[in-house]
Amino acid sequence: MGYVITTTIEWKNEKVMHASDVQGPIYEGAKQFIIDEKPDTVILSGPPIYLEGFALKKEEIEKAQDNLVEIARKIPQVVVDHHLLRDLRCFDFLETVREKSGGDIIVASELLGKEPYLLEARRKEFYY
Secondary structure (H helix, E strand, O other): OOOOOOEEEEEOOEEEEEEOOOOOOOOHHHHHHHHHHOOOEEEEOOOOHHHEOOOEOHHHHHHHHHHHHHHHHHOOEEEEOOOHHHOOOHHHHHHHHHHHHOOEEEEHHHHOOOOOOOOOOOHHHHHO
16 A cells, blocks of 8 residues: 555664554565564554455455464564554454464553553444
8 A cells, every 4th residue: 555664673682673554464575574674572553454345355364464473473572553453353363363373462552561442443432
């Protein structure tokens, strides 16, 4: 849908990568770039599963999930937020990634020990 710039910060032998809007990542190049960078933590948007059947095909969502599994196998901590959490099915999606990868994959609020509220996913509940 467009292009993004990732940011990697190294400090005291720790490397954190912010790769927002990589859409999962769906694109193989984005997945490989994240893996090749070898961050200790990567923060990424996760796939926009709410767009399945509209802007994305089911196969693209499945590819994003497979890529996220591979990332979670190779990167010590994966933090997912933004696009994925716009859909109430996000935790089922993440549970599948956890089961297949055995990796540490969490959502951003869990970094602070907080429960996710999923305000965007619950928009209709609040505003209609």
